[in-house]
Amino acid sequence: MHVDTVFLRRLYVFFVMEIATRRVNALGVTARPTGTWVTQIARNLLIDLEERAGCFRFLIHDRDSKFTAAFDAVFAGNGTAVIPTPPQSPRSNAFAERWIRTARAECTDRLLITGERHLRTVLTAYAKHYNTGRAHRSLDLRAPDDDPNIIPLPARQVLGGLLNDYHTTPLRLPHHRQRTPSSA
Template structure:
């Protein structure tokens, strides 16, 4: 025997004595799994003839069987830890697939696969199907149901709404405010204020509004004009709008929800300005309305615009080192009724 084989035999015999000492009084020594693993690791590299010369509690065939079982369990654990099949799709591609499915409810997995091919993303159609199915999204093009909110949002670019707002000055004079709002951009125009909204005044105010819309490029986008059935609107304005290719849509009787966008703006105007400011006369009213219109269009955030303003894009998030040295100053409008916060120069 070589020195290595003698060392192995000594280790095996010593461990065997330890097993026997551990089980004194037992009729038959019982080997634990760790004992079998040790014997298999020590004795299998020896030749079969050497194994037969050793004085062991078990036969050489049993030691070899232990070793085979040990190797089987090892390979079984390796197969469990290894993921079967192809590697998992990159997270950015999975997010893109779900984004296309969310933003295009009528697209099936084949249509999404074609769009990805146009973007240069090499992915199988079956993989797109699996990503949608795992995320709980129907891969087939049966997601064609469009909600009213989605429908109105898709049409918002072509809608302009108008309404009258009534307020009373401290002198007791009733003032009528004519206001218009673009649904998509939330841009507001204070068309005018008057104590006597005659048909001639309303007609001229709408003509002035459309001159402003032409200068800003909104006329080319607007196709529908929403208003209520107020008698203050003359029939002539429908002809003015029709000449520009804009159809008038009248709301139902006592149905303010049909013109909900501008009704929500009226609530904002009353809560932020009219209910908190003393309006002495028409001149003061016009000045306050101009200030609020400028604040609403240039600074006030809107949830429908992802916290941006109609005339100001949302700024990029600040980096951490800039946040630590952040200095903010306040600007007051209308004597402190409205506060605006900006970065200090």
């Protein structure tokens, strides 16, 4: 994805989405993406994921020339099959395209981004909100990191009120069904 700054400079964002959970990792921002940079970001991702890295069977990416054989080898060495999308078919990576649209509509189109550090800070906050506080229809109105036994409740604002974040509380049984410790 790319974002244009207030100074008319184009910045590129590298992100990864886990399709099953819809969890997004915004991994890097640069003005000059190269194959070497993207490959290093891939290595960093696998290090950050630790033992979870072996859980992924596929990585889908577009046919950009920055996704080099070295990039693909990072994932192949982890046992992850790399699948480039067919030419001129954005729907084949629809989940990533939808996240880009959402991130733009809810975040980057509403802010004047000044540079790489600013965009990195904004996207880190937005990805945290997206993963922990934003309801997703495909997840029964839960955030990717939510516990399914928790009821989400409104609580706080993110990015100065640009976004609403939701905290969770434990699911409680009706008062007459709650267990109480027995005394001896």
